Amino acid sequence: MEHLTGTANLSHYIWTLIATRTTAQSVRDLCSLRMLCTVARNAGDEDFIYRCASIPISDQWWWSVSPMHQGRRNFLAQCRQSGNLEVLFRSVVSDLFPGGCRFAGMKTMHVVAAHGHSATQYTVSMMRMLRDDAEAKSKGLETFRGLEAASALTICKLVFCGIIQGMWTHLRHVPLLNTENLVCSSHACPSRGNMGAIYHHQRYGRGWHVNDGDGGVSYLPCVHCWVDYELILFVHLFD
Template sequence: MTIDCFSKIAFIPNDIWVAITIKVASHSIRDLCSLRMTCKAARNAGDTDIVRRSVSIPPPHATPWWWCINPESKRFFDRCMVAGHPELLFREALRELFIRRNENVGLQMLNSATSTGHAAAKYALSMTLLLRTDDNVGKQKGLELYRQLDAAGSLADCNVRCFSILIILWSGEVQMPHIQEQHTVCASPTCFTRGHMPLLYDYRRRAAERNSVHAFGGAAHIPCIQCRADYDLQAFVNLP
């Protein structure tokens, strides 16, 4: 006697497969690879751009070293990059900006990652625009992005995120821009904290070297958001 095995898997619509695959991909790359090996429908769904943009990319310190040299892994990440994966765009944008010194390419990548809601990319874009002394329109856009992050309470996390990416991936190669002495975001003649942020940053940095409690707090208590942006600029260019 024979038993006929019948599976309804072939009748699941493709959009359902894509939705399932996105869920799996956003949890783990390994789970995505396992799912793609189950059947043709799962493999086809895994090859769509929307899935590649959704893949969960582990932080640099948790990424297996051999992924960087394995040809299949490199091809996979290249395809995710082409599809517009926000985390990969963010990391490559930092490389373009502060290692290769390709500002236009880096800004384009940061804009693409920011448009997806990537907070750390928005922070890096804000800082990069605020550093451009010859572009008032760009500075205003950078300040608006900074205000949005401040309202969301994301500034501290974004600063740490940029720091960790730059340090872990490209330690010793990063070339951060310099802030000119006369460069300040805050332009109000009545602001009592204007111009003092470099001194406050230097004080916090020296306190951190002494393991003092005065190293904590940053400029969060400063009521002027533009002065807080000036403080973050100091922290940003001194990330490495």
């Protein structure tokens, strides 16, 4: 009978696969794995592992602000450097909306969105449509409709809301929503200008929640008014 291969004799490739599966489930388990042997530690240091690391939102926020977690901050820095999309997205959102840093980090946000991260694409589309710029609104609307076609809007809103709600209230900088920010510009549109009232009825009148999808406004014949409704929702995610 052949002897089973010992863990120390497993190839670096196998250890990398094990580390990838482990870090996608728990960073703490990855730390334990890396303590097994030198080969496991080396595999756990691959850039690909940091790219796949799954870190709970609460942990990432606490690690980034607590002076007691220098080692974990170093881990986060390696995740960002390796291109971990989820970590990058959360970090940029934390830079984008506190204090007076509304547009800080937008370059990184666009890079993450270009890699197909849906929640980032949602955030970028909302920020574009909040601008008083026809071209920006058009690009934002195109992205929004792509997410809607892929049935990704609800999960994007939930992910974004989870990050925003994890930030301290006094640090949040709420995006502005004025008349010039609205997308629908047709004076002949029967629903134009009514989205605020519909939003308040849907949310406060019948207890609507963000995970209810479109909140019951998909029946609107004007997609631009629907987007105006979504912009109102986006701003109120900061409440």
